Amino acid sequence: MADHTNTDILRFVRIKKVIEETPTIRTIVFEDEYSIASMPGQFLMVWIPPIEELPMSVGIENVESCKFAAVTVRKYGIGSTALYHKQVGDLIGIRGPYGNCFSVPENLRNALLIGGGTGLVPLVRLFSNLLHDQIQASLIMGARTKDEILFEHKVQELLADNNLSDTAAFSTDDGTYGFNGSTVDLAESILVSKKFEIMYTCGPELMMKGVQKLGERFSIPVEASLERYMKCAIGICGSCCINDKLVCRDGTIFDSMNLKQLTEFGFSYRDKSGRPSYFVS
Amino acid sequence: MADHTNTDILRFVRIKKVIEETPTIRTIVFEDEYSIASMPGQFLMVWIPPIEELPMSVGIENVESCKFAAVTVRKYGIGSTALYHKQVGDLIGIRGPYGNCFSVPENLRNALLIGGGTGLVPLVRLFSNLLHDQIQASLIMGARTKDEILFEHKVQELLADNNLSDTAAFSTDDGTYGFNGSTVDLAESILVSKKFEIMYTCGPELMMKGVQKLGERFSIPVEASLERYMKCAIGICGSCCINDKLVCRDGTIFDSMNLKQLTEFGFSYRDKSGRPSYFVS
Amino acid sequence: MGLEIESNMLNLEIAGISLRNPAILASGFLGISQAIFERIFDEGAGAVVSKSISKYPMEGFRNPTVVVLENKSYINAVGLSNPGHESFYEEVSTNDKVPLIVSLVGSDPSDFEVMTKKFNKSRIIGFEINLSCPHVQKLGMEVGDDPQMVKSIVKAAKSNTTKPVFVKVGIGNTNLIDISQTAINAGADGITAINTIRAMKISIDNFNPILSNKIGGLSGSSIKPIAIRCVYELSKKFSVPIIGCGGVSNWEDALEFMIAGATSFQLGTAMGFDGMSIFNSINSGILKYLKKKGYQSVKELIGRSHKY
Amino acid sequence: MGLEIESNMLNLEIAGISLRNPAILASGFLGISQAIFERIFDEGAGAVVSKSISKYPMEGFRNPTVVVLENKSYINAVGLSNPGHESFYEEVSTNDKVPLIVSLVGSDPSDFEVMTKKFNKSRIIGFEINLSCPHVQKLGMEVGDDPQMVKSIVKAAKSNTTKPVFVKVGIGNTNLIDISQTAINAGADGITAINTIRAMKISIDNFNPILSNKIGGLSGSSIKPIAIRCVYELSKKFSVPIIGCGGVSNWEDALEFMIAGATSFQLGTAMGFDGMSIFNSINSGILKYLKKKGYQSVKELIGRSHKY
Numbered sequence A, B: 001m002a003d004h005t006n007t008d009i010l011r012f013v014r015i016k017k018v019i020e021e022t023p024t025i026r027t028i029v030f031e032d033e034y035s036i037a038s039m040p041g042q043f044l045m046v047w048i049p050p051i052e053e054l055p056m057s058v059g060i061e062n063v064e065s066c067k068f069a070a071v072t073v074r075k076y077g078i079g080s081t082a083l084y085h086k087q088v089g090d091l092i093g094i095r096g097p098y099g100n101c102f103s104v105p106e107n108l109r110n111a112l113l114i115g116g117g118t119g120l121v122p123l124v125r126l127f128s129n130l131l132h133d134q135i136q137a138s139l140i141m142g143a144r145t146k147d148e149i150l151f152e153h154k155v156q157e158l159l160a161d162n163n164l165s166d167t168a169a170f171s172t173d174d175g176t177y178g179f180n181g182s183t184v185d186l187a188e189s190i191l192v193s194k195k196f197e198i199m200y201t202c203g204p205e206l207m208m209k210g211v212q213k214l215g216e217r218f219s220i221p222v223e224a225s226l227e228r229y230m231k232c233a234i235g236i237c238g239s240c241c242i243n244d245k246l247v248c249r250d251g252t253i254f255d256s257m258n259l260k261q262l263t264e265f266g267f268s269y270r271d272k273s274g275r276p277s278y279f280v281s
Numbered sequence C, D: 001m002g003l004e005i006e007s008n009m010l011n012l013e014i015a016g017i018s019l020r021n022p023a024i025l026a027s028g029f030l031g032i033s034q035a036i037f038e039r040i041f042d043e044g045a046g047a048v049v050s051k052s053i054s055k056y057p058m059e060g061f062r063n064p065t066v067v068v069l070e071n072k073s074y075i076n077a078v079g080l081s082n083p084g085h086e087s088f089y090e091e092v093s094t095n096d097k098v099p100l101i102v103s104l105v106g107s108d109p110s111d112f113e114v115m116t117k118k119f120n121k122s123r124i125i126g127f128e129i130n131l132s133c134p135h136v137q138k139l140g141m142e143v144g145d146d147p148q149m150v151k152s153i154v155k156a157a158k159s160n161t162t163k164p165v166f167v168k169v170g171i172g173n174t175n176l177i178d179i180s181q182t183a184i185n186a187g188a189d190g191i192t193a194i195n196t197i198r199a200m201k202i203s204i205d206n207f208n209p210i211l212s213n214k215i216g217g218l219s220g221s222s223i224k225p226i227a228i229r230c231v232y233e234l235s236k237k238f239s240v241p242i243i244g245c246g247g248v249s250n251w252e253d254a255l256e257f258m259i260a261g262a263t264s265f266q267l268g269t270a271m272g273f274d275g276m277s278i279f280n281s282i283n284s285g286i287l288k289y290l291k292k293k294g295y296q297s298v299k300e301l302i303g304r305s306h307k308y
């Protein structure tokens, strides 16, 4: 029999539910014990046969009060669009979970979470865990525009469950909802009046670079979840390298100490051929 | 690391002691936990690099009151002679133990053991176990001539330890020691006056065939340990076949019921090429 | 037991032969005794291939002839030991129930002429020509690497028997596709792929190659991905049936071969690890899969990967 | 860490290059970044081979590009993605400590002329010509199967560099020995054996070959016995150094390669399973073995099996 305890070996899952999140984002729900046991920040390699295999953050969804695994995908290029269009009953292949996870220091009292786009998948999971552990967590959720705000319902429910109201804030680039401007600007405006012990961030790299800078300015440790082109996810192809680190194996989450060493962070990444490309702000 | 729990994978052992048994037989003693855990009747494949690999019954020897594994080899052709000449400190390769073992029915009260030559290796082990379990066991040990009698000391010690004297008997073909004649003749002479619940036998096939016939005549179940040419010992090469059975996997020990079906028993065997050859009496 | 191996969902035909199921015992495994053939058949095999038989008896190499590896794999250099075609003809003379394929090995067309002529009278279902034994000089692979020789051997065999002739190929020095093409052009009714792959195990304890022949052939799980590729390539290219062989250990592997394009599959090494009951457990596994997925017949799976 | 990898019992030379130990990272593993080369070196590797570099950048195939198998093995079809020789020349321009071998791939002699000329100026220790990538058309193996091409490529490389040129061979359609002979005659300073072996994994759930390129190359434990055999045969036949590659997972495997005749060994797949610390643990294992058995140097073991 195939060895199903080795999570690097491809396994198939049947899609149980598809949730419309925004006009361009859907959550694909399926059963997988290994994913359910994953920690916020870990990711799966998702095979959309015969189109592509893509890294996707592992999410958790409750369906009829049972926990299921999920990925939340924004339709973009060929691969993500093929995944986006998958329907209930379809088979997808997965392997993983891969990567490390956000670390929560013992006795942490409060934390600021700053996420954008599908970067909210791990952050909302982390947010939920922190609230569950009675840690004062504040979440900044960014999107380009109102329609693209992700997980608003989920977060509102979380707040209600925890009798909180004001610890989640929204920002949109076009000002159609919440704060008018970037998540980083919003974070800055919060930090001037309130002290946090740690910041967690996941989203566009330049946004995370902004958070890193805020961290330095306000002397707050930061953990950021990085994205690089991933082929193998198992530390052999080198395609995900950033300086001397492999995002798939050493990351995806790096802390301030590491981020400081990573001169390529927010500066350059490698394309599919391995050539350096540069972030433009 | 190599998988040392798979006993089919060759492992090396260093020879700890060599015991002169008779002018043509030596016992080679070495350390091997798997062999020590073996049962009487099981065998090893012993590699004498780079000469040959041969099946050999697993023996147990006490050295300084510790249990060691052993094989007792009669020098004969190239392979056995090379093994016979191995010295303390030399390396040999082993795999196994292989094969089934003699079965001891519950509540067995007495048993007759009939062995010849190196066939005494499993039989003396069995004899010892039976005595230890307070089962009345009688052992007939055959050899061509006085000098070639094997394990006499060992058996005498066993008898002394158990306060027995007359439950082991010797026969030699040339009458130079003990009973003058074959072990089968000796067994017959014992059976006419004493009833046994089971007979165990290991040795030359025609001797075992004789024991089988005695078993039928006196209505006593028999277990015999067969030899056939062995290449693989793991049930793939077919070289050890007797009728539809594989001696290495289904045997080496067969009971009366099986022996009856095995029309080739005492009649024919296959040579190295697989052609049938015939026993001549 | 009976149920699975008899289910007509597993029935199929290869080159005109009907088999009750696709699980065939590969050549060289227990392949010299009629009594054993019958037992293997009773254990559930769809057919049985004999040890490769040569014109004259061969003793084979000295022991060690088999090395067991981790990974459910062996390296063997038995050296094609076999009783020779005359003795083996006697051996199978009583056969009346086993769908038996006689594997033949030889060094020139006349060997095959003599042997096919003789066994054409036996109650066997066909022949397999071993062009790919990787460790015996002047037999097997050395022959298989010579296209002219392959052609005349296959022709010699075909012109002396009315039974189907399969040709067994391997990963040697020549292109698998080319050699198969040559064999098919010469009349081969199907291709068995693959034989063992030349390999070696050396002891780090005493520096000796373990096999007495030093070099042997790798079989079992290790070679499965290579065998799957060969079956895929051959079955995409040729219309004759391809019999998959190499590392089938369970029903999933068996199905992978059929989906890759094999009409049936052979196995050997896995029987060493799991015993003869493997035929029945693979057949049961396939049957369960077919039922679960709603197929009527295992034949529907053959070559299903080709359209992707 | 320091101790093992620096012990002079592990020192050796290949084709005039001195290495602190025989454990080399195989081509295609993490092989595009100078920062990573430095890390691998710090983790204990004796040398590092780059990803195979082509004249122009290559994107490679779409994902999935790697399939993980049981048995510590992979099938990959990355498709030789690489930044191209100009970008890679820049990448390694800061190298001053890593014993780096640049692997080159191309489709004709002029590619190799251009690339060797360029990298001859880099601080690298040598070249490895990849004649054996089994899954990219017109590069790698298709080139390696053409003796005339092999000859002119090796000549083109040799005449444009003063550094040693190794040729990497594989199990393809042509005879390994013949192609190596051709390469050596043309001036190759050593042979690396072997590359991955063409293989495939097909899903029984959806009938798709998993790799986007369908066919890929098998690496890891599965191919080790085959690679050992190749190293044994090559090192018995030729006097140039043979670098063993294929399925080294631990120090026992590494020693088996050296005893088979390898002057040093490369590994890749095992690093995927066990991480970069594998270099240090293999070197420690070898050192412990040498001390236990009373050898002065790992060099004493090279080819020790040949006399048996």
Ligand SMILES: Cc1cc2nc3c(=O)[nH]c(=O)nc-3n(C[C@H](O)[C@H](O)[C@H](O)COP(=O)(O)OP(=O)(O)OC[C@H]3O[C@@H](n4cnc5c(N)ncnc54)[C@H](O)[C@@H]3O)c2cc1C
Pocket: A043, A052, A053, A054, A055, A056, A057, A058, A071, A072, A073, A074, A075, A076, A077, A078, A079, A080, A081, A118, A121, A226, A227, A228, A229, A230, A231, A252, D063
């Ligand atoms: C760790 C990690 C977690 C991710 N989690 C999510 C998530 O939860 N939801 C989500 O929608 N997206 C996620 N992504 C991004 C996602 O993997 C794809 O990059 C994105 O969906 C675009 O893929 P495409 O095939 O549609 O684009 P294409 O049109 O094929 O390519 C467009 C761009 O997408 C990126 N991309 C494509 N393939 C890969 C790849 N294999 N690895 C990394 N980047 C790639 C490259 O920048 C490429 O230039 C994650 C990426 C990483 C690295």
Ligand SMILES: Cc1cc2nc3c(=O)[nH]c(=O)nc-3n(C[C@H](O)[C@H](O)[C@H](O)COP(=O)(O)OP(=O)(O)OC[C@H]3O[C@@H](n4cnc5c(N)ncnc54)[C@H](O)[C@@H]3O)c2cc1C
Pocket: B043, B052, B053, B054, B055, B056, B057, B058, B071, B072, B073, B074, B075, B076, B077, B078, B079, B080, B081, B118, B121, B226, B227, B228, B229, B230, B231, B252, C063
């Ligand atoms: C299950 C089993 C247990 C055995 N236990 C012992 C034992 O404890 N002590 C002992 O001295 N001998 C034992 N033997 C016999 C032993 O394996 C050899 O057959 C014998 O030592 C002669 O080997 P050789 O290489 O010296 O002879 P060779 O000169 O090579 O051959 C002479 C004959 O020995 C027999 N023989 C050779 N190789 C094998 C083989 N691989 N398998 C079976 N028979 C072979 C054949 O009949 C052959 O014709 C046992 C055999 C079997 C099958």
Ligand SMILES: Cc1cc2nc3c(=O)[nH]c(=O)nc-3n(C[C@H](O)[C@H](O)[C@H](O)COP(=O)(O)O)c2cc1C
Pocket: B236, B237, C026, C027, C028, C029, C051, C052, C066, C074, C076, C078, C080, C103, C130, C133, C168, C194, C195, C196, C218, C219, C220, C221, C245, C246, C247, C248, C266, C267, C268, C269, C270
């Ligand atoms: C011990 C042994 C003996 C073999 N003898 C033969 C043979 O005589 N003729 C032949 O064509 N193949 C022979 N083979 C190869 C097998 O038939 C088969 O091709 C190979 O083992 C791969 O299948 P597997 O992985 O299921 O074992 C032999 C293999 C082994 C292990």
Ligand SMILES: Cc1cc2nc3c(=O)[nH]c(=O)nc-3n(C[C@H](O)[C@H](O)[C@H](O)COP(=O)(O)O)c2cc1C
Pocket: A236, A237, D026, D027, D028, D029, D051, D052, D066, D074, D076, D078, D080, D103, D130, D133, D168, D194, D195, D196, D218, D219, D220, D221, D245, D246, D247, D248, D266, D267, D268, D269, D270
């Ligand atoms: C993902 C991957 C990429 C590879 N890329 C190359 C390459 O670019 N050039 C090359 O010569 N070999 C390449 N190879 C082959 C390896 O260098 C090596 O020959 C093979 O993996 C066997 O060694 P291993 O079993 O230690 O991995 C690659 C192998 C893998 C798995």
Ligand code: FES
Pocket: A229, A230, A231, A232, A233, A234, A235, A236, A237, A238, A239, A240, A241, A246, A247, A248, A249
């Ligand atoms: S994705 Fe291949 S090394 Fe990280």
Ligand code: FES
Pocket: B229, B230, B231, B232, B233, B234, B235, B236, B237, B238, B239, B240, B241, B246, B247, B248, B249
């Ligand atoms: S010795 Fe090979 S089957 Fe018994």
